[in-house]
Every structure is written in structure tokens, then in C-alpha cells.
Amino acid sequence: MRQKLLALFQESHGRLPEVIARAPGRIEFIGNHTDYNGGTVLGASIDRGVWVALAARPDGRRNFVSDLTGRLVTLAADTPVRQEGAAAWVNYPLGVLAALPAFGLPVPEGFDFAVVSNLPPGAGLSSSAALELASALAFLAATGRRDVPPATLAQIGRQAENNFVGVPCGILDQGVSAFGRKNHLVYIDCRGPRFEAVPLPPDAHFWIFNTHTQHALVDGLYTARHRECLAAAAALGVALLADVTPARLAAELASLPSIEGRRAQHVVGEIARVDQTVAALRRGDLAEAGRLLTASHRSSQTLFENSTPALDLLVDALTGRPEVFGARLTGGGFGGAVMALTSPRFDAAAASAVAAAYAEKFGTAPEVLHLRTGDGAAVL
Ligand code: ADP
Ligand code: MG
Numbered sequence: 001m002r003q004k005l006l007a008l009f010q011e012s013h014g015r016l017p018e019v020i021a022r023a024p025g026r027i028e029f030i031g032n033h034t035d036y037n038g039g040t041v042l043g044a045s046i047d048r049g050v051w052v053a054l055a056a057r058p059d060g061r062r063n064f065v066s067d068l069t070g071r072l073v074t075l076a077a078d079t080p081v082r083q084e085g086a087a088a089w090v091n092y093p094l095g096v097l098a099a100l101p102a103f104g105l106p107v108p109e110g111f112d113f114a115v116v117s118n119l120p121p122g123a124g125l126s127s128s129a130a131l132e133l134a135s136a137l138a139f140l141a142a143t144g145r146r147d148v149p150p151a152t153l154a155q156i157g158r159q160a161e162n163n164f165v166g167v168p169c170g171i172l173d174q175g176v177s178a179f180g181r182k183n184h185l186v187y188i189d190c191r192g193p194r195f196e197a198v199p200l201p202p203d204a205h206f207w208i209f210n211t212h213t214q215h216a217l218v219d220g221l222y223t224a225r226h227r228e229c230l231a232a233a234a235a236l237g238v239a240l241l242a243d244v245t246p247a248r249l250a251a252e253l254a255s256l257p258s259i260e261g262r263r264a265q266h267v268v269g270e271i272a273r274v275d276q277t278v279a280a281l282r283r284g285d286l287a288e289a290g291r292l293l294t295a296s297h298r299s300s301q302t303l304f305e306n307s308t309p310a311l312d313l314l315v316d317a318l319t320g321r322p323e324v325f326g327a328r329l330t331g332g333g334f335g336g337a338v339m340a341l342t343s344p345r346f347d348a349a350a351a352s353a354v355a356a357a358y359a360e361k362f363g364t365a366p367e368v369l370h371l372r373t374g375d376g377a378a379v380l
Helices: 002-013 085-103 127-142 150-165 172-179 218-235 246-255 258-282 286-304 309-319 348-362
Strands: 019-030 040-057 061-066 073-076 110-117 184-189 194-199 205-214 324-330 335-342 367-371
Touching: 002 040, 002 061, 002 110, 019 127, 019 172, 019 258, 019 286, 019 324, 019 335, 040 061, 040 127, 040 172, 040 258, 040 367, 061 085, 073 085, 085 127, 085 150, 110 127, 127 150, 127 172, 150 172, 150 194, 172 184, 172 194, 184 258, 194 258, 205 309, 205 348, 218 258, 246 258, 258 286, 286 309, 286 324, 286 335, 309 324, 309 335, 309 348, 348 367
Parallel strands: 061 110
Antiparallel strands: 019 040, 040 110, 040 184, 061 073, 184 194, 205 335, 205 367, 324 335
16 A cells, blocks of 8 residues: 555655555444443454555645545645535545644645545445544644644544534544554543553454445434434433443333333443453453344344344344354444454355345345454554
């Protein structure tokens, strides 16, 4: 990827870069719809990501190029203005520039900028957060700041995405990209937020099966789930569902309306499963971690009702195989992708068999990716 980045930079800007930074994509490992309930989540930084190269320009111009479009976008160095159409991808680095002053950090004036990636965009692996984090590191290095802590980098990226791009994401994507480590997961307590690396046995493999389907009403369904969770918390007399223990919920479940009760059971159970997963991984017990992943999926399927027949088929096909520790929908649900945690014995032939079972029922094959953990965002 480094060669590809240098070639794109040279060809677009006619010189070599001064700074290169890289940030990984991520998988939501477990912790489904827990973030806005004040809960915890585990993410994996993966061995694919986004590379950004940058060199300062004395004339104040800002020239952006990406392997996605290949077209140069030239802007003046003034207050970033949101871009539309083919140049819209520039909103991620522009959002980072717009966020830096709020953190008391300097903003570079003119520069040449290039980005290349081996993360498929829009596949639920958070190429957007990787682009934000790599951009932030490159901009900061260009102004001599290589000391910014990962928690601040994560907040800068999230603010770029929330306030400038306009996507109301939680801290998972940026937090995992910033704190990721090879052979580790990132544990995030979304209140705080607080971040911690959790060791993952090195023989853990990830497989992603992306259905590239999405429920037509997905935005409305997310909003409805959010509202139902807050209603459940209010009925239990707490601000957020993370404040309810499983024992207390069991004692008071009968007093909740049935929908709020199911949503609360999912969220409270899921937060407990995140902690149980951390404990299992600290013992090196991938079989137990896998069992918890599949339990998370069953809870999404029956209690949170954010699965689909397509995702369920993939989970059923995967969990029927002995090399698979567990499988679950990953991300918001209502379509999207399933991830499997497997032993090294799960191979391309096994993945093809699962994809074929899917294609037989749904007509098209899912996109399949084999991933390992990888290191977090860094200047190279
Ligand atoms: P995800 O984060 O799941 O990949 P998003 O829709 O949040 O999906 O972000 C995808 C967007 O990020 C793309 O539409 C594009 O604007 C930007 N992006 C991702 N990769 C690149 C890249 N290599 N070059 C330019 N922009 C990119
Ligand atoms: Mg994204």
C-alpha cells in the first residue's frame, strides 16, 4: 500500500510526501446497540486500513486526491466548506481540520494530500473513521504535533463525523481505530469514554460475510430502537439501561410493556455478555467467547429484533461448522454483515460453502473477507 500511496502522490502532486499515517478499519466484536445506552462494547482493529500522505504547501492551497476517485480536489485554505457530489469524500479530512481548534490544536494551512485504502468503503468496516484518524495524524504531524493521545484523536474523528459529515455515530469506530493493537480487542466503556486493550489469542481469525442488503426503513428503525430503549430506562427509573443490573431487570420485567421489556433484556444482557467475553478472552477461552457471540446474535434475533432472515441464515450456516467458535450480526443490523470468529482451520473452501448456502436461498453471493487483528492508527 505504501508504494501505491507514493505513486499516487507523485503522479498527482509531482513530488514526494513529508508525512505518512495509517489507520485501521474495525469490526464490532460484541456489544450490539449498547453505546447509546451507556454500555460497553468490544471492537477489533483489523489488518486493513487507510493510508494518508501529506506535504506542506507554502501557497496555502489544499489539494486532495484519493484512489477512490482519482480526481484532484483543490480548495483554498480558509474555513472548510462542506463539499457535495464526487468531492464529498473530502468532508472527512475537512471535518478533521474543522474539529482541531476545539481541542486547542493547530491547523495546517496549505498542503498536498493523498489517500489510498484496502478497506472496502460502506462495508461496515468503518473506512470513514480510518480516513478521519489517518488524516488527523497527518495534519498534526505536519504541524509538529506527534504527542496527541489516542483518546483525543478518537474524539477529533468522532466530532468530524458527527458535526461536519453529519453522521451521528458513537465512539466505537474511532476509538477502536485509535486504540487498536494486533492480537488485541479494544474494550470501550461508552460513558467516559474509557478504553482498554484486551488480549486476543493469536489463532483467532475473523470472517466477514456482507449481504450488502439494508432494510428500506433502516434510519426509522434505529430511531425507534433508540426511543424504545430510553422508554424502557425511564419506566425502570434510570437515565440509561446500563444502570440496570440483570437481576433487577429480571425482578421488574413483568412491570414493563412487552416491547420495552424485550429491548431492555437485549441491552442489559448484551452489556453482561461484553464483560463475560472479556473474562473468557483473559482466560484464552475462544470457545466460550464464540458461544457468547452467538448468544448475542440470538438476542438480536428474538429480543432486539434487528436481525433479518439473510443474517440468520449466515449465522446458522456458520455455527453449524466445527471450525467456527461463534457468529453474529455486526453493526446496526436490519441488513449488513455477519462476522464469524473461527479457528485457523476455517478456510476459503469453508467460506465458499457458507456463501453457496446463502446464494441458493437469496440469489446473490455475499462479499466474503478474511481478516486478522492489526495495529491502531499511527504515523509511519
Ligand atoms: P464505512 O465507514 O462503513 O466504510 P461510511 O459510509 O461511513 O462507510 O464511509 C464511507 C465513505 O468514506 C466513502 O463514501 C468515502 O466518502 C469515504 N472513504 C472511504 N475510503 C476512502 C478512500 N479510500 N478515499 C476517499 N474516501 C474514502
Ligand atoms: Mg463509517
